[in-house]
Amino acid sequence: MLSDTVIALLAKGAWETIYMTFVSGFFGFVLGLPVGILLFLTRKGQLLENTVYHRTLSILVNIFRAIPFIILIVWMIPFTRILAGTSIGVNAALVPLSIGAAPFIARLVENSLIEVPHGLIETARALGASPFQIIRKVLLPEALPSLINNATITLITLVGYSAMGGAVGAGGLGQVGYQYGYIGYDIVIMNTVLVLLVLLVFIIQFAGDRLSKSFDHR
Amino acid sequence: MIEIRNISKTFHQKKQSFKALDRVSLTIEKGDIVGIIGFSGAGKSTLIRTVNLLERPDEGQIIINGKDFTQLSSKQLAEERKKIGMIFQHFNLLSSRTVFDNIALPLELDHANKDQINRKVNELLKIVGLEDKAHDYPRSLSGGQKQRVAIARALANDPHLLLCDEATSALDPATTQSILQLLRDINQRLGITILLITHEMEVIKAVCNHVAVIDKGKLLAKGTLSEIISDRENPVIRQFINSDNMTLPQELNNRLQKEPQDGLFPLVEIELNENISVEELLSTLYTQYKIPYKLLKADVEYLGNSNFGKLLLQLQGKEDENQQAIYYFNQNKIQNTVKGYA
Numbered sequence: 299m300l301s302d303t304v305i306a307l308l309a310k311g312a313w314e315t316i317y318m319t320f321v322s323g324f325f326g327f328v329l330g331l332p333v334g335i336l337l338f339l340t341r342k343g344q345l346l347e348n349t350v351y352h353r354t355l356s357i358l359v360n361i362f363r364a365i366p367f368i369i370l371i372v373w374m375i376p377f378t379r380i381l382a383g384t385s386i387g388v389n390a391a392l393v394p395l396s397i398g399a400a401p402f403i404a405r406l407v408e409n410s411l412i413e414v415p416h417g418l419i420e421t422a423r424a425l426g427a428s429p430f431q432i433i434r435k436v437l438l439p440e441a442l443p444s445l446i447n448n449a450t451i452t453l454i455t456l457v458g459y460s461a462m463g464g465a466v467g468a469g470g471l472g473q474v475g476y477q478y479g480y481i482g483y484d485i486v487i488m489n490t491v492l493v494l495l496v497l498l499v500f501i502i503q504f505a506g507d508r509l510s511k512s513f514d515h516r
Numbered sequence: 517m518i519e520i521r522n523i524s525k526t527f528h529q530k531k532q533s534f535k536a537l538d539r540v541s542l543t544i545e546k547g548d549i550v551g552i553i554g555f556s557g558a559g560k561s562t563l564i565r566t567v568n569l570l571e572r573p574d575e576g577q578i579i580i581n582g583k584d585f586t587q588l589s590s591k592q593l594a595e596e597r598k599k600i601g602m603i604f605q606h607f608n609l610l611s612s613r614t615v616f617d618n619i620a621l622p623l624e625l626d627h628a629n630k631d632q633i634n635r636k637v638n639e640l641l642k643i644v645g646l647e648d649k650a651h652d653y654p655r656s657l658s659g660g661q662k663q664r665v666a667i668a669r670a671l672a673n674d675p676h677l678l679l680c681d682e683a684t685s686a687l688d689p690a691t692t693q694s695i696l697q698l699l700r701d702i703n704q705r706l707g708i709t710i711l712l713i714t715h716e717m718e719v720i721k722a723v724c725n726h727v728a729v730i731d732k733g734k735l736l737a738k739g740t741l742s743e744i745i746s747d748r749e750n751p752v753i754r755q756f757i758n759s760d761n762m763t764l765p766q767e768l769n770n771r772l773q774k775e776p777q778d779g780l781f782p783l784v785e786i787e788l789n790e791n792i793s794v795e796e797l798l799s800t801l802y803t804q805y806k807i808p809y810k811l812l813k814a815d816v817e818y819l820g821n822s823n824f825g826k827l828l829l830q831l832q833g834k835e836d837e838n839q840q841a842i843y844y845f846n847q848n849k850i851q852n853t854v855k856g857y858a
Contacts (some may be wrong), residue, residue: 426598
């Protein structure tokens with residue numbers, strides 16, 4: 299039913315989508331995790347309580363979360379060119395994807411940390427732990443199952459974002475679906491792309507649930 | 517030696533402030549087990565949390581082994597906290613770590629190596645009697661076992677002081693006793709000073725040799741256990757000592773009449789004091805007044821040479837004989853109330 303060239307096209311698209319999702323997910327966490335931790339620590343009643351820092355960071359995060367992703371891609375083109383050398387292709391797409399995901403991740407991380415019982419932080423303080431030790435030995439391990447769930451949500455969001463990016467030249471299944479499905483109106487390719495995307499989302503959700511459960515000893 | 521000097525702490529909430537501690541001073545000698553008792557909201561939790569500065573007092577000083585804790589930098593304070601163990605009402609174990617790793621946490625924070633950690637944790641597991649639970653997660657432990665793990669964790673850095681923040685309040689009576697036994701054991705074997713707060717007189721009676729009573733942020737009284745218990749004037753202390761009401765057996769309660777009748781005998785509740793021992797009281801009734809009696813209930817506590825507690829007696833003599841007995845109680849300042857006739 300599908301010719302070899304079409305299969306090759308879909309395989310390449312699927313690989314690019316997976317690549318964009320996971321690599322930008324990784325960079326999103328590299329940026330978002332520290333911001334999320336800081337958002338949490340500067341909250342009222344927490345270790346490094348600081349209203350000014352918390353507000354500033356919070357406003358910054360909200361601004362970036364308010365920008366629709368499709369506009370963020372275009373808006374960031376000059377910055378993407380500096381960082382990736384080009385504004386077209388899979389690697390260029392990583393820049394807006396990571397930066398689009400980071401504030402989202404920061405909020406999710408903040409919420410995961412809020413769920414950690416306050417008594418545990420108190421206990422760690424009573425044991426003479428430094429703030430850094432509290433983060434590394436108490437907060438992150440205790441929040442891990444919740445953090446994994448949030449990583450799952452993030453990755454699934456990024457599958458959607460990367461498909462959006464595909465429409466403006468990022469590659470991946472999104473671009474295949476857009477070019478051959480939307481413009482070329484090839485029903486078979488369009489539906490195959492959809493099935494592949496649904497499959498990818500299911501796999502991520504399943505793996506995330508399993509992983510989170512295996513770390514959950516509550 | 518631990519000196520709490522003139523500690524005050526006020527909490528501010530929206531347009532409202534609440535004075536949790538009002539110029540509290542207390543000295544704790546090395547090797548003592550000191551209990552602070554108070555109703556909920558009395559400020560006892562705030563007080564114990566100021567000792568290791570989890571709560572920073574607005575005024576006053578905390579001086580432990582000659583160091584003023586309120587003047588230390590956060591780094592120095594963290595070092596000092598390592599020498600003060602603390603256990604909590606809700607145990608506060610890390611759910612992500614096994615029993616072994618929970619106890620190892622303070623050692624990890626102190627950058628101990630693997631061998632040191634192994635040796636120390638196994639030793640502590642033996643002290644608290646949980647060798648076979650080393651690789652279980654806290655989820656699968658009972659409340660008493662969780663508190664044992666927490667105690668082992670608190671002892672990991674060889675502290676000189678152990679703070680117990682309502683450590684038995686979430687446990688059933690039997691488990692409470694076993695945890696208190698363990699605390700007493702630790703105090704005697706390792707010579708660790710213990711400061712505990714509680715709202716249960718039972719806990720104080722079971723382990724403490726010194727007591728302080730706190731109410732509405734103020735320290736009302738302090739002294740040895742028998743000094744405090746014999747202070748019958750203090751209304752707060754009285755409430756704690758007489759907190760258990762004598763309940764009548766159901767069957768008797770149904771037969772109880774309010775007014776005296778022929779053929780019915782009075783039920784008298786007697787509050788013992790240090791003047792007359794329970795043995796003397798009963799033998800006086802029987803040999804001197806020749807009144808037969810039925811002892812329905814007794815809750816007697818011996819402290820040194822004196823005893824405290826309550827008796828529920830049915831006086832089975834003739835009416836005038838019974839009257840004489842009550843006169844005898846009154847003469848000796850023994851509080852008594854007639855509960856009814858049966």
